[in-house]
Amino acid sequence: MLFFLGKEVVLLLDEVDELYKYPEITEDFCGMLRSWYEESKTLEIWENLRMVIAYSTEYHGTLDIYQSPFNVGKQIELKEFTEEEVTLLTLRHQLDPKIVTDLMSIVGGHPYLIRLALYKMSQEELTIENLLKEAPTDSGIYRDHFSRHLETIEKRAKIKAVFQEILKANSPLRLPDKNREVCQLEGMGLITMKGDYAQPRCQLYRQYFQERLGFAG
Incomplete structure (x- = not known):
């Protein structure tokens, strides 16, 4: 053709x-x-x-990074929402903007986590209080999201080991050699990198995965 x-x-x-x-x-x-x-x-x-x-x-x-079509070419990433953007989305969902601080304290500006929470609250399926209590559990609205990530991590011992080291650290962990596992964790959206330093992308991820991967922070 x-x-x-x-x-x-x-x-x-x-x-x-x-x-x-x-x-x-x-x-x-x-x-x-x-x-x-x-x-x-x-x-x-x-x-x-x-x-x-x-x-x-x-x-x-x-997916093997050498077979993936996702790590080549020009990549355009959906960035973290700012507090102003989350406030605007909250108003569009006809919700009280006072919830923004509490919501972002656990999920940061993660677009998917923000959007799902606002949608569920707008449908009166839960309150911000219930969200904060249930979010890091397998009964909360993020259970399917967590399950998919956990399945991937458990199947890949090297990714799991690196993620555990990041979760154990009380502050951003220095990883000067950005290896394949770090790249994959970053690509999965589970961690963020600032220079050579890695940390869980949001407090919700730290809470949930510390519990599920066999240790408390």
């Missing part, structure tokens, strides 16, 4: 992370996308293919 068209073709793929529900095809499909990207570096005809891939980083740790 690229040969006969003789012009650029843009392939748009949304919610590619949904593929991870079907592990029997995920590796081959993602490997194919990665190979197309690599071909564009050496074969002129493949330079006409442009791919725009939208996905959640939640599953980063499940």
